[in-house]
Amino acid sequence: MVALPTRFNERQSLMNSSHLVPDGFAPIFMVEPFTTMIGPIYSKPDGANLFRLGFRVSQEHLNIERVVHGGMLSTVADQAIGVNVAHANNQTNDVLTMHLSVDFISPAVLGDWVEASVSLSKVSGRVRFGNCELRVGDRLVLKASAIFAARVHKDR
Numbered sequence: 001m002v003a004l005p006t007r008f009n010e011r012q013s014l015m016n017s018s019h020l021v022p023d024g025f026a027p028i029f030m031v032e033p034f035t036t037m038i039g040p041i042y043s044k045p046d047g048a049n050l051f052r053l054g055f056r057v058s059q060e061h062l063n064i065e066r067v068v069h070g071g072m073l074s075t076v077a078d079q080a081i082g083v084n085v086a087h088a089n090n091q092t093n094d095v096l097t098m099h100l101s102v103d104f105i106s107p108a109v110l111g112d113w114v115e116a117s118v119s120l121s122k123v124s125g126r127v128r129f130g131n132c133e134l135r136v137g138d139r140l141v142l143k144a145s146a147i148f149a150a151r152v153h154k155d156r
Contacts, residue, residue, distance in 0.1 A: 020056045028053075035079060038061070038075060041053055041055050041076065046117065049088060051083055052118075053076060055113075057110050066109065067107035073102070073104070073108070077144035081130035081131070082097065086150070088128070093151060098148060100144060103142065105140045105143065106140065108134075116132050117135070127147060127148070127150075128149075131143070131145045
């Protein structure tokens with residue numbers, strides 16, 4: 001299994017409250033400034049070369065209605081599918097989102113632990129497909145499906 005990077009910045013370190021993060025999750029480092037800004041985001045192995053992602057809802061994630069902004073939820077779903085597609089087959093590939101479809105089912109609120117689980121339907125070739133569910137406990141918050149373009153590196 002390919003390990004996800006775990007280096008994270010000072011802001012993420014200050015925000016990390018281990019008692020707020022479920023066992024097995026560790027902060028992940030993403031090179032994108034946007035993802036760093038909205039984090040920290042955590043991951044843990046989920047068997048068969050998959051990773052779960054999760055985050056603790058903070059004030060910065062809320063919209064005017066005091067629930068998690070749809071853009072935040074969509075971003076986490078996109079990242080969860082993308083990370084898994086990129087690291088499938090014990091490889092690391094650069095991937096870009098070609099299409100993301102999101103269904104918002106129920107809200108997440110301040111303090112919730114939002115967790116993403118992913119299933120992949122095609123992880124070889126240039127075009128790859130995956131699905132994601134975001135949940136707070138057993139409650140479904142969001143369903144998403146995505147198509148990614150992969151740049152396969154022959155030298156890795």
